[in-house]
Amino acid sequence: MPPRTPVQQVASRRKRSKGDLTSQAILDTAxxxxxxxxxxxxxxxxxxxxxxxxxxxxxxHFESREAVLHALSEQVAVELxxxxxxxxxxxxxxxEDAIRRALTATVALWRHxxxxxxxxxxxxxVNPRMQEFWSDVARRFIDSAAEQxxxxxxxxxxxxxxxxxxxxxxxxxxxxxxACFTQSLSRRSPVRDRKLVDALTLIWLRSVYGVxx
Numbered sequence: 666m667p668p669r670t671p672v673q674q675v676a677s678r679r680k681r682s683k684g685d686l687t688s689q690a691i692l693d694t695a696x697x698x699x700x701x702x703x704x705x706x707x708x709x710x711x712x713x714x715x716x717x718x719x720x721x722x723x724x725x726h727f728e729s730r731e732a733v734l735h736a737l738s739e740q741v742a743v744e745l746x747x748x749x750x751x752x753x754x755x756x757x758x759x760x761e762d763a764i765r766r767a768l769t770a771t772v773a774l775w776r777h778x779x780x781x782x783x784x785x786x787x788x789x790x791v792n793p794r795m796q797e798f799w800s801d802v803a804r805r806f807i808d809s810a811a812e813q814x815x816x817x818x819x820x821x822x823x824x825x826x827x828x829x830x831x832x833x834x835x836x837x838x839x840x841x842x843x844a845c846f847t848q849s850l851s852r853r854s855p856v857r858d859r860k861l862v863d864a865l866t867l868i869w870l871r872s873v874y875g876v877x878x
Contacts, residue, residue: 688726690716692740695733699780704734704788731792738785738795741778742802748774749806753813760822760874765866772845772858779849786846803838810834814873824875837869 694715698707707730713723727733748770755763775782788795814830817823826833848861870876 687716687718687722688736691718691723691726691733692737695730696737696778696781699784704730704784731788731794734781734784734788735794735798737781738798741774741781741785742798744774744778745771745802746805749809753809760817761866761870761876764869765862768841768862768865768869771841772848772862775845775849776853776858783846783849786842806838807831807834810838817873823873833872837872840868841865 691712694712695707697715698711709720709723709730712730712733713720716723727736748767751767751770752760752763785795785799789799790796808831811831811834814823814834818825818830828836844861844865848858851857
């Protein structure tokens with residue numbers, strides 16, 4: 666079993682209500698089923714059976730299967746931001762170390778929650794609610810990354826523009842998403858994952874800092 670992320674560790678220390686546990690049981694069942702099937706192929710009855718709840722209980726917590734995916738996406742988005750924060754809040758840590766830690770955590774998260782993230786990426790093309798949600802997630806990522814690049818430039822640590830910080834952040838974040846999406850489809854391999862992290866780290870370092878590692 667993959668190690669729990671910092672967000673999961675904090676959540677595990679909080680006392681959960683019966684309703685929270687029921688909702689989480691439904692979410693856990695959905696994530697497990699998404700490993701082998703698309704959301705459209707998963708019936709509500711399968712979610713209720715897996716979670717050990719009735720249909721009425723399911724609809725008390727979620728209005729639809731799409732609402733379940735949205736809730737799963739919200740959870741994973743929080744963890745994605747925690748991964749990014751390893752670079753965004755690097756303090757005195759060398760840029761290479763902070764970027765590598767952030768990317769290592771991100772690739773690991775995609776390995777752990779790949780089915781949810783892939784389902785969410787596909788759903789945003791057809792579901793307005795998911796499109797709005799992921800557009801907001803992407804905007805937050807890009808805004809935060811652009812602000813960090815500008816801070817690094819102002820400190821004389823990063824290369825000056827062009828490109829402007831927001832455009833550079835957009836390109837790099839889109840690269841991360843596509844690379845991690847593709848990697849999550851392949852068989853688990855620590856060696857391949859390390860090579861991907863190495864490649865992404867080098868691209869970030871060269872693009873932002875002009876560093877040839």
